[in-house]
Amino acid sequence: MHCAACCSRLITAAAVNNRSGRPPPAPSPQPVANRRWHHTLALRCVAGVLSLSLFNNTHSLGLAHEIPANYDHPKEQETELEWMVAEKCEEQTAAETAPELATSTVSNEEIVDEAWSIVNDSFINSGNSNWDPERWRQKREEVLRNPIRSRSRAHDIIKRMLASAGDPYTRFLTPSEFSRMAKYDLTGVGINLREVDGEDGSTKLKVLGIVLGGPAHTAGVRQGDELLSVNGESVEGKTAFVASSLLQGPKETYVTVEVKHPDCGQTETIRIQRQVTARTPVLYRVEPMEDGKTIVGYIRLKEFNALARKDLIIALKNLQDSGASYFLLDLRDNLGGLVQAGIEVAKLFLDEGNTVIYTVGRDPQVQQSITADSTPLVTVPVMVLVNNHTASASEIVATALHDNCKAVLVGERTFGKGLIQSVFELHDGSGVVVTVGKYVTPNHVDINGNGVQPDFLKKPDWNEVAKRLASCRLHNS
Template identity: 60%
Template structure:
């Protein structure tokens, strides 16, 4: 079989992808005032959260230092108990609540304001994050006692400048011996705008009401973001998006509803606090992400077979949405087989990777299993819907296929939905969370790890492909059929 893919040679599956011979059939526009959002992302509401607001959770790429996303599935760093308590309290009797005007006034009085922070305070804030969340996956020599002593030694002398405070944090994190735990300057942190999955500057959290129901609360709110300007407040309950009731929907589903082209509007219905009031807010989106998806239809076997080729460069806020568009368009053009190219895809949003994998999996199939310091953080993530396509699939990988890309590759491979072609993958099975500090800088901290559906720890070892070079489609179908038979038995 000769498939016209962007290899340096027609049948080389191990080389890095070159520039495609054909332009993508569509490109989603992305117009955005980057300088404005740079200012937005330099500040974050801290409020009642302990230490710092965890904006994002990623399987950060092994090279990029600024890949991030809020992840409702894998968040291993819960807010403080006081905030958790306020989020979990939904029901209140009329006598417990003031009237609507008083409630609204109370919320206005509680608006979060930027806080001045000392150099020592910034260092201690970073220390607290590590103390509460860091998972030592390498030396296994980290202990709370040694970490406490390091803090005492550092703060024994005054820190006279902010640059010195940042240098202290860098050295403090370097002492952990974890290559992925690191400091982000304010400029580096501000570059994360393309990973804002909502486009309006909020993070959502699914919270149980104790009676088996789940409601959505605003966990994080970026100062001066579109949502903040429109009047959304930290702790608000999300009731509807563009008139659609979101009861029972996951945070990812609602985040997807919030998405749209930059400069367009979304109407968000929210309830302020536990007592109201309920308001409908019109919010203008600001999107910095560009589509990571390109695609085309290839004819093989003398034009008898149509193959949909999709290249996915990274997992940003648009990855899943644009992938769905591409696959549907290719299906409409008659594609009966698919190739998804993940070579040189270093990862990005873990949430986007998980949701991408679900597009191909059967309901109940396992995507990944995660573990962290907190036993409560051990989660099995499974697919909850029917697959978008059931056609035979090839996933292209190489030694720069990493992190979220490896989640997708392993989930599809282990569930007999795809064969892997190319080189052994990079091998990064660790989870990082990205936190903003109160001066606009940030820290990336390793907080967990994951294993594949076949319970393989790929960290440092990667995933071995099924084929080095492109197989015939009959061979692909035979391989997947045998895999399914073995899985059922």
């Protein structure tokens, strides 16, 4: 599973799956009995999220994913994000959590070898690193040549080993850093949703993970439940990301969900009190033009969090009702956030079938073409403001609108962050962040390290914008 963008990981990050199996790493000098394969924490806002965008001080070993800085976690509740196996519906008891593997049963060599294997299996060279498969195999022999006497020594070896890959985004997470990352909750009620194919061919939304003792769990939601509706609104046909945003709301308010329990198929309506909320990243206003008749709708999007799409829809509709003839989307200083949020925002402006982004990687799950699946909410000309701090998810939106002739870009060259990271859990509770793929624009441009050059350095006249977009459409036809 891969982040995010969010995600992506999610995000990245956000929907968490730290119990999924991976192929076994190469044998280490001291194999352990009953070995479990290394866990994957795909930091997506939900399963299906491209990636959690990882833009930060790339040499820091602190929390290095783009959970918004203003995302409030409950101070009084320090429950870990645990995983539960569904019990029979009639019992309605808390499911058992998967036991943690005792650190003492995993050798230091095993931990180092596990980290090496993850990179060997998943890492993609972004073009700016000096990673070479043969040198990487030699690195394993070097680090495992002598006994590793302590766990801290093993962690130091992993740090240096990952640094040798030459990729600033591939790095080590201590157990405490990984634990904090695992508490990321997109919905505000302590669950993560996943899109699952049903037997009838339809896509269902199921509870992938749940915070034990959290709002949803306390109210009666269980691992494996299928989500049917939120506040009376059916989620049929909706993505997990959209459904998660419906669950969001002000702290201590209530949301009502309808779920179908596994096994017996019982349907239950449950009222949940929210505990965590993401703050709106959207600011908007009307800006009358000099003629006093034409109105421009100005929208400032500060980051891509769980509320970005939902609140942007509200802003667009309110500005349209106010008579906006054009839209100015300000992405300056927006460093990204959840990549899936960026994808969903871009879709609001695109025609059905338009490409949002292409993703490439060694894992087939990373190789995909993401397209818009509905009619656009906005059809009038759009101007997107960018600068050298417009990055990652912001660049996805900017290039999707630009390459599909929906907007012109104005300002400075963007930052150039086009990589996908996944976060993998190691057996001792630590983790590694690994670059597993990259995305390219609808026009097949790799922006990583290059950024995007705007069409204009200063705001043009709207008539010039309309002409540029018309010419773009003619060229693409």
